[in-house]
Amino acid sequence: MSNNFQEKVTFIWDLADLLRGAYKRNEYQKVILPFTVLKRFDSVLEYSKKDVLDNYNNYKDTIGNLEPILSRAAVDKDGNELGFYNYSKYDFKSLIQDPDHIEENLMHYLDSFSPNIQDIFENFYIKNHISRLSKANLLFLLIKKFSESRVDLHPDKVSNHEMGTIFEELIRKFSEQSNEEAGEHFTPRDVVKLMTSLIFIENGIHLNDPNLIIKIYDPACGTGGMLTSCENFIREFNTTADVVLYGQEINQEIYAICKADMLIKGEISDNIKGPSSTLSEDQLPDDRFDFMISNPPYGRKWEQDKEAVVKEAEQGFEGRFGAGLPRINDGQLLFLEHMLSKMKKDEKSRIAVITNGSPLFTGDAGSGESNIRKWIIENDYLEAIIGLPDQLFYNTGIRTYIWVLTNQKPEERKGKIQLVDASKKYIKMRKSLGNKRHQLSDDDIENILDLYCKFDENDVIKVFDKEDFGYTKVTVERPLQLNFEVTEERLENLHAVNAFSKLAVSKSKDPETKLLEENEGKQVQDEITQALQRIDKPYQNWDEFEKRVKKALKQFQLSPAFIKNIIMALSEHDDTADYVTDAKGNNKPDGKLRDTEKIPLKKDIDEYFQREVLPYYPDAWMDRKKDKIGYEINFTQYFYQYQPPRSLEEIENDIKKVTAEIQELIKEDLDET
Structure with a gap:
């Protein structure tokens, strides 16, 4: 970012100081971000404002629907339609010329925007903030500050791409400032960069094709950072490709930020759907995508989506959730099912999604979680899982994992699943941001990508057949005595x-x-x-x-x-008592002694039973009618390295050292008294 951009970011950022006292620190972005968007829209509309106003005044009394006329009139200096308009006589310059009526005039100005812009500002709750600022005698001062030359956001001075960069920088700074809350909507840049690289590193699409059309989707898009990262990655290879971004967001204000950011950068803002839950209300039901990337919420209940999700699950694979439903307290695997349902049918699609450890192993054979994993693995969708360091995110310090999935694996990866332990690939941050104390350096990211590409085994890379994660859960009965x-x-x-x-x-x-x-x-x-x-x-x-x-x-x-x-x-x-039998003389099972064995799919069940069970319980038998197939990925166990316990001599020396230090401290206290 150039000094000019950084100056604008710094100046806008510093405007938040005006709000001190009237707003809490974590609320500053609720004002500064929408007013930055408003200022940009005001600047972009300047070129054709007179034409829009003339058209409005000429036709307002004779034509009911003015939207097509005003949309055609709102253009940039090259004659390209902007996709939005405002028919008010006011702009930032004229608003500050009437300070006594600034609240009333600003409300009118907002009501004169096209419906797509009003949707953004309604979800920003900007009118509530205007009233609040007015009561605190801050509204005129804020508009005046945004009207200064240092916040000149005119397209002649700041391109769409540059404006998007400024806006993203503000989002990042505000998100890091209120990291606990923002962690739900803003994924750190280092993690996004790694995820982006992972889905494009083996893409099957020639990124330099001049006729390329790429559709990218994030079902929990937050502020849109992942989508933007994907587009920027492609632009490094191809400036002419048609990259179309899609997303859906449930939080109203975050949805407004994302949609505004897309509009600012010249994207199709209508492709950002919401504010609504992707799980219960998919607003892109018929779309399929080339690439998908997401950081859905961890461990969040999907209770509010339950009725719609269960109803869709009843449709089987005609809906999105045919593989199964996880327990109500965690919807991460539902997002995985949803994204896999969005893959193209006859073309390649790739997915990078980040989860915590729960979707890897929670749920026994026959459970919803296990059945979803079974479906993913047996269909050979899962390409790799990368275990990340802890303390990478603002609002949680737990370990996380990137799943890489595709419907068309390269030949050498077919039937295989790669696990990469990247838990030690990080640098410590000089200053922590909430729970984020570690970050991935560029070298770390390159290192991880290199491990992924190697696809051979060492201490931090394991390659398995997909069947290695499956097992048969067999019920072992013992006779009732x-x-x-x-x-x-x-x-x-x-x-x-x-x-x-x-x-x-x-x-x-x-x-x-x-x-x-x-x-x-x-x-x-x-x-x-x-x-x-x-x-x-x-x-x-x-x-x-x-x-x-x-x-x-x-x-x-x-x-x-x-x-x-x-x-x-x-x-x-009583082990010495007679066996209890049924009418046919068969031994009845003792429910209290009933046990289960998880037998890997690759092992012969009868041989396993003969070797592992019968030597200890010769009268046991298997009830094969109760067999269940399960899948789990106990990631850490594959990388476990035995650490021998410390010697008694070493422990004894440490105890003596600590005891001596305590005695010295006691002596000092006694001397002082």
Whole structure:
């Protein structure tokens, strides 16, 4: 950025000092950013303002819809339509000439913009801020400052690209100032640069093709920084390519910032959709994209989207969520499904998306998370995962991961998944910004890209077959073996039997009747207990004990289910007891001893069972009807390196050293007293 640009950024940034007292520090951007946008629009409209105003005055009383006429009249000096207009007689110069009515005139000025511009300022809540500034006697002063020559944003002085750079710099500075809040909408530049490089480094598209048309999309676009980074990357190779940017954002003010930034830079601002949730209201349902890049929110509930998402999931793969639904407290995998649904059908698409660790391994076989991973991996969409350092983001210090996905892998990567551990590739920042204490230097980024391109194994690169992340979750049963005995302790278990406890419960609302029925029920409970106490010896065979119980309780005419529950209440596990069998003589499983084994897909299940289970439990068996296929990527375990514990001598020396330091401190305190 040249000194001229930096001067403008610095001057606009310094205008925030005017707001001190009336606004909190983290609110400055809510005023400065929309007024910067307003000033730019005012400057751009200057060339054709008279023509627009003349057309408005000539046709306002005779034509209902003036938008086409005014849009054609609002042009730049080369005759190109600007895509927006304003038919008010006011501009920044005339507004400050009437300080007594500046609030009223400024409101009129805003109401005279074309609908696309009004949409931006409505989502900025600019009218609320105008009223607030007016009450604080700051509105005239702010407009006057923005009218100074140092904030000359006329297109003759500042091109669209240069203005976009100024605006992005302001967004970055404000975002870093309020890093905790901004972290949800603003991804640090170093991370964006790495992600951008990863999706273009192997693209299958010749970026220098003069007829190139590239569609790029971010479903959680925030301020649009990732989209801009992608376009800038392409422009380094091809200045004539038609790069079309698309995005959707849920936050109103952030949506306004992004849309304004796109309009400032001459992009198609209508391609930025919102403010609404991508998950429940996809505003680009029929579009497919060449490249997608995103940093969706981590660990955020998708409860507000649940009804729409579940309804769409019921459509299977006719909708976006056919692979499954994750648990309600984290929607990251929903964004992954959504982005994969936006890939082109017969052409190459590539995706770079950043997540925390949860989508890699959360969820057991058969869960929504595991099923989504299964679908992604079995369809060979996942190309690589890069593990990043911690403390890279403003609002969180956790480790994050970049997923690189595509529908057309290069030949050498087909059926393979590459893991890259880049957790040590960073430099410490001189001054932390919220939780961001580390950053990726240009050398770090080049290093990581080099690791990705090598595609061979070492300490920080692992290459797996896609099946290596899958497993069969097999249910292992062990036989039910019980002994039976009527003791005081075991009789207490009867009160946990629902049918037994209900005997002493009355549904009557009449107090006397209720008490009578409850007492009668307790009497029956006592009689059952007394009848059981006549069984005076232990048993190790279910059938024998069942016969004895039925005989003892014959007079009560209890149901078979009630009898079974009584028997279970009087039982305990006993490895020496007879096996409990069903009517066909098959061993019944003991639910308390039931276990599962995760057997890698590449291993023979029967061989595994013979080797790993039967030597320890020779009477165990597998219930293969309950088999479930799962997928998980336990990233850190693949890079784990054993560190031997410190020697006792070393630990003892450290203890002696610390003890000596403590004694010295105690001595100093005693000397002072």
